Amino acid sequence: MSKKLLWYVFAGLLIFMGLSTSSAMATEIGDLHVPITVKESAGVNAGGFPVTAVVPLPYGTYQNVDCFRLTDTSENTVRAQFDVLNRHYSKDNSIRHLTVNFFTNVEANGSEQFYLKDDGNGNVPGSLSVIEDNAKITVNTGVIEFEVNKQNFSLIDSLRYEGQDIVVADALNGGILKDRFDHLQIESGMAAPTVSIEESGPVRTVIRLELPAQFRPAGQYANLTPGVDNVDAALGEGDYTHTHGYCVRIYAYEGQSLLRVDFTLENSDKTVLQSWP
Secondary structure, eight states: OOEEEEEEEETTEEEEEEEEHHHHTOOSTTOOEEEEEEEEOSSSOOTTEEEEEEEEOOTTSOSSSTTOEEEOTTSOEEOEEEEEEEEOTTTTOOEEEEEEEEEEOOOTTOEEEEEEESSSOOOOOOSOEEEEOSSEEEEEOSSEEEEEESSSOOSOSEEEETTEEEEOOOTTSSOEEEOTTOOEEEGGGSOOOEEEEEEEOSSEEEEEEEEEEEOOOGGGGTTOOBTTBOTTOOOOTTOOOOEEEEEEEEEEETTOOOEEEEEEEEOSOTTSSSOOO
């Protein structure tokens, strides 16, 4: 029997998915049986570590995630979250790739086996909660509770763990942008970010914030020498300070004190449809 192999790397873990020809061509719900093997490659124990796997699904079979279930080798249901990554949009809109978020307890240099099936109930609510109002987003994982300020963003505005204040509100909590002439822009002093709850599920939630920054384009520094020329001189007619910035994603997980933060630099001019760095 021919097999296709899809692998995905996340923080020292290798996730292997073996899809047999028969399962890939299945047309009846209840036939899916995809083995997912998590291998630890960094040489450390990964107790309760979050894992994300992306699984291709047979065309035309699934329209929603309500039937999926993740199991261990003993057929026990494993706590997991199922999300649609993309669909066959130009055809029947069936799910093309499924994202599965779950936790592994794989030992150092070891492996742990899971199976994706379609005889379950999909996403089941749990202890992870997300509350949003005009001023902030509050996330409670069941272990920690933290707030993200939507107006004066400073990464984590406050955080409580086991009843103790670990992070308290401060304008310097967040990141600082510095250009090559040591000009600083502090996150909390920037314009209010564009905020969205990109993902809100029973196992994982993702908060996305996009922040603008104001720095001169590199070409306008071409004939200036730091310490000699005034790099803060007013721009001349026709000059401009292009709007760029960065995107921040904050990942929180049910039952975990772990937070994951990703920064993505957006260096191109955000005021035009197409531009260059």
